[in-house]
Amino acid sequence: xxxxxxxIGGGSYPITVEGSETLNVSYKTAYYYLLTNKTIEAYxxxxxxxxxxxxxxxxxxxxxxxTRALVFGQNTNQAxxxxxxxxxxxxxVKENIKNAAIGDNGTYALxxxxxxxxxxxxxxxxxxxxxxxWFSSKDLVNNVAVSPNGKKIAVSTLDSAVGTYxxxxxxxGFSSATPEY
Numbered sequence: 001x002x003x004x005x006x007x008i009g010g011g012s013y014p015i016t017v018e019g020s021e022t023l024n025v026s027y028k029t030a031y032y033y034l035l036t037n038k039t040i041e042a043y044x045x046x047x048x049x050x051x052x053x054x055x056x057x058x059x060x061x062x063x064x065x066x067t068r069a070l071v072f073g074q075n076t077n078q079a080x081x082x083x084x085x086x087x088x089x090x091x092x093v094k095e096n097i098k099n100a101a102i103g104d105n106g107t108y109a110l111x112x113x114x115x116x117x118x119x120x121x122x123x124x125x126x127x128x129x130x131x132x133x134w135f136s137s138k139d140l141v142n143n144v145a146v147s148p149n150g151k152k153i154a155v156s157t158l159d160s161a162v163g164t165y166x167x168x169x170x171x172x173g174f175s176s177a178t179p180e181y
Contacts, residue, residue, distance in 0.1 A: 006031075006084035011048030017041070019051060027062040031067045031084065035062040040071050042084055051086040063100050066148075070102040072110075079110065089128060095120065099143055107131065107150030111141045121155055123174065132174040139168065152180070 016163040019036025026033045031050060040062065041137035042050040057073030064070070068088070075096045078143035081089040098119070106126025114120035119141035123132040132153075139157035146153055152173050154176045159166045170179035 006044075006050050009044070009046075009048050010042055011046045013047045015043060015047055015049065018054075023060065024062045026062060026069065028064070028066070033062060033064060033082075035060055035071065040069060040080070040082060042069075042082070050084050051082070052082070053082065053087055055080060061100070061136075063102055065102045065106075066104045066147075068102055068106060070100055070108055071094045072097045072100050074098070077112075078110075081106075081108065091124075091128060093122070098141070101146045101153075103146035103150040104148040105150040107146050109144045109146050109153050111144050111155075119157075121153065123153060125150075132172075134172055134177055139166075 008118050017036055019038030021037040023037060024035040031042055031044050039054050041052045041177050044050060055071050059074040060071055061074050062069060062071055067083060069080060069082045077093050077096055078129055079091050079097060080087060093110060093112060097110050097112055099111040109121055109123045112120050115136040118138050119136045121134045121141060121144055125131050139159040141155055143156040144153055152171055155170050157168045171181040173180050
């Protein structure tokens with residue numbers, strides 16, 4: 001409801017973008033997120049600036065769900081989660097973030113380096129509590145997706161053997177490390 005209220009009001013085009021380079025735009029029904037090399041911004045379809053936040057990342061990446069945006073610095077250990085009120089959560093993890101995803105219910109997953117494994121996927125509840133961890137012993141994790149209800153993740157992995165690349169997609173529930181699919 002607060003996201004819907006935030007889009008009410010007028011604006012105009014053209015808009016003035018902070019930063020020198022537009023990196024990504026993610027359109028939603030009544031608004032959109034705009035990621036630049038300096039800021040994450042949200043605008044209503046009428047051009048009203050809903051919020052602007054200086055993210056401070058050298059290589060920022062934007063991932064969105066229906067109601068939230070997750071911005072992380074690739075190969076840093078920090079991420080930010082936004083709703084249309086602005087910054088909702090700021091988080092820091094031990095290892096560098098390679099990729100991430102956020103579900104519609106606020107559950108989010110971070111793909112990170114791991115000291116003892118090729119990669120690690122950590123899933124957190126909306127409030128930041130750790131929900132699930134999955135480790136890949138030899139395959140690199142190159143992408144992750146969170147189901148809209150936040151009850152499963154899909155993980156894609158990549159490996160090479162004898163000069164050929166092998167990729168795999170696994171769907172994981174949170175009760176076992178063995179993929180459901």
